[in-house]
Amino acid sequence: MSLTITRTQEYVDVIEHEHKFVTGPGSWFGFPCDAEGNVDVEKLPDAARKNYHICLTGKYGEGEVVEISSSYIEPAAGKCECGQVLILRGDQTCDCGRMYNRSGQELARTGFDDRPGEEY
Numbered sequence: 001m002s003l004t005i006t007r008t009q010e011y012v013d014v015i016e017h018e019h020k021f022v023t024g025p026g027s028w029f030g031f032p033c034d035a036e037g038n039v040d041v042e043k044l045p046d047a048a049r050k051n052y053h054i055c056l057t058g059k060y061g062e063g064e065v066v067e068i069s070s071s072y073i074e075p076a077a078g079k080c081e082c083g084q085v086l087i088l089r090g091d092q093t094c095d096c097g098r099m100y101n102r103s104g105q106e107l108a109r110t111g112f113d114d115r116p117g118e119e120y
């Protein structure tokens with residue numbers, strides 16, 4: 001048996017922006033911002049906020065807004081025969097004791113059947 005796939009695996013692309021101030025060869029301060037370079041100062045940790053205020057004095061120029069793209073895999077999900085939904089990050093064991101691989105195929109159990117709730 002296998003899971004009923006409720007969501008297929010997806011590649012998710014993420015575009016973020018950073019206001020970058022070069023402080024020297026190979027070193028810089030970068031602050032998360034929107035595409036226009038607006039930094040949400042309230043969300044910065046104290047040390048970063050302090051550095052950002054130093055950068056705003058013009059010590060390292062005006063800085064530039066850079067685009068940072070990354071991607072990640074959103075794993076598939078599937079519903080077990082018992083009704084529980086599992087995220088398929090690898091081999092998964094459902095609370096009912098069934099095991100599935102990342103494709104949602106049920107794995108054979110070896111040895112004693114120790115599925116919880118079953119009498120011997």
Ligand SMILES: [Zn+2]
Nearest residue numbers: 080082094096
């Ligand atoms: Zn289950």
